[in-house]
Amino acid sequence: MTSEEPAQHDIKNAILLLxxxxxxxxxxxxxxxxxxxxKRGTEVLATGNPSVLNLLKVSDPEKxxxxxxxxxxxxxxxxxxxxxxxxxxxxxxxxxxxxxxAATMSYLLPKSRLVVIxxxxxxxxxxxxITFPCEKIVDKAVHxxxxxxMKINEVFGWAVSRT
Amino acid sequence: MGCIENLKYEMIxxxxxxxxxxxxxxxxxxxxxxxxxxxxxxxDEYIIGLPPIALGLDGxxxxxxxxxxxHGTYLxxxxxxxxxxxxxxxxxxxx
Numbered sequence: 001m002t003s004e005e006p007a008q009h010d011i012k013n014a015i016l017l018l019x020x021x022x023x024x025x026x027x028x029x030x031x032x033x034x035x036x037x038x039k040r041g042t043e044v045l046a047t048g049n050p051s052v053l054n055l056l057k058v059s060d061p062e063k064x065x066x067x068x069x070x071x072x073x074x075x076x077x078x079x080x081x082x083x084x085x086x087x088x089x090x091x092x093x094x095x096x097x098x099x100x101x102a103a104t105m106s107y108l109l110p111k112s113r114l115v116v117i118x119x120x121x122x123x124x125x126x127x128x129x130i131t132f133p134c135e136k137i138v139d140k141a142v143h144x145x146x147x148x149x150m151k152i153n154e155v156f157g158w159a160v161s162r163t
Numbered sequence: 164m165g166c167i168e169n170l171k172y173e174m175i176x177x178x179x180x181x182x183x184x185x186x187x188x189x190x191x192x193x194x195x196x197x198x199x200x201x202x203x204x205x206x207d208e209y210i211i212g213l214p215p216i217a218l219g220l221d222g223x224x225x226x227x228x229x230x231x232x233x234h235g236t237y238l239x240x241x242x243x244x245x246x247x248x249x250x251x252x253x254x255x256x257x258x
Binding site: 018019020021022048049051072073077080095096097098101103107108129 | 181182183200201202209211212213214230231232233234235236
């Protein structure tokens with residue numbers, strides 16, 4: 001197995017639920033996770049508000065990393081209507097609102113693996129408010145995504161890249 | 164705020180209140196409290212948050228949390244007798 005041909009895993013589809021885009025690391029980590037999930041055979045859907053989706057569209061104009069995007073309200077509608085589910089749901093949270101979206105996905109998708117990435121300036125405060133079942137990846141990351149990337153690699157068993 | 168923005172609403176708590184503070188406010192300040200789960204609809208908008216989500220009713224007025232990714236949770240009051248009756252028929256009065 002080479003670094004270009006990672007082992008396929010059993011996550012068939014994933015939802016990346018992005019929060020408010022005001023913290024820079026979110027965009028970098030979202031693209032990094034989409035890339036790593038896709039090259040292992042996972043179909044990735046990114047969802048968020050129009051601002052965050054526009055950031056993704058500009059960052060990935062040919063949709064190499066995130067081919068599918070959906071406005072958050074539409075995604076919630078499809079999940080509520082049982083038209084959409086996923087093996088993995090990753091929620092990016094640097095504020096209380098995103099924690100509430102994670103709680104919502106925990107309730108609506110009880111069989112999915114839920115990973116909440118808690119970041120920003122005070123992630124430990126936010127982490128304490130999580131009272132629903134999920135895996136948490138917590139890092140005080142605002143501008144520098146490297147430590148958070150390493151923690152994500154550990155949780156998902158991805159090879160550590162030096163780049 | 165989607166279609167809710169087009170309704171006549173009052174903001175009960177200042178912007179920046181947490182979802183938990185909104186729930187505590189409703190439970191402490193309203194005699195008639197109903198509960199719904201996330202994904203329920205109020206005024207045709209999906210309600211987001213840790214279940215059970217507390218709604219306060221005062222006659223035809225509904226007080227409910229409305230969460231948006233960048234703005235946080237608003238605790239809003241909107242008067243609509245039909246929607247208040249719908250809540251009474253579809254929500255539960257215990258957590």
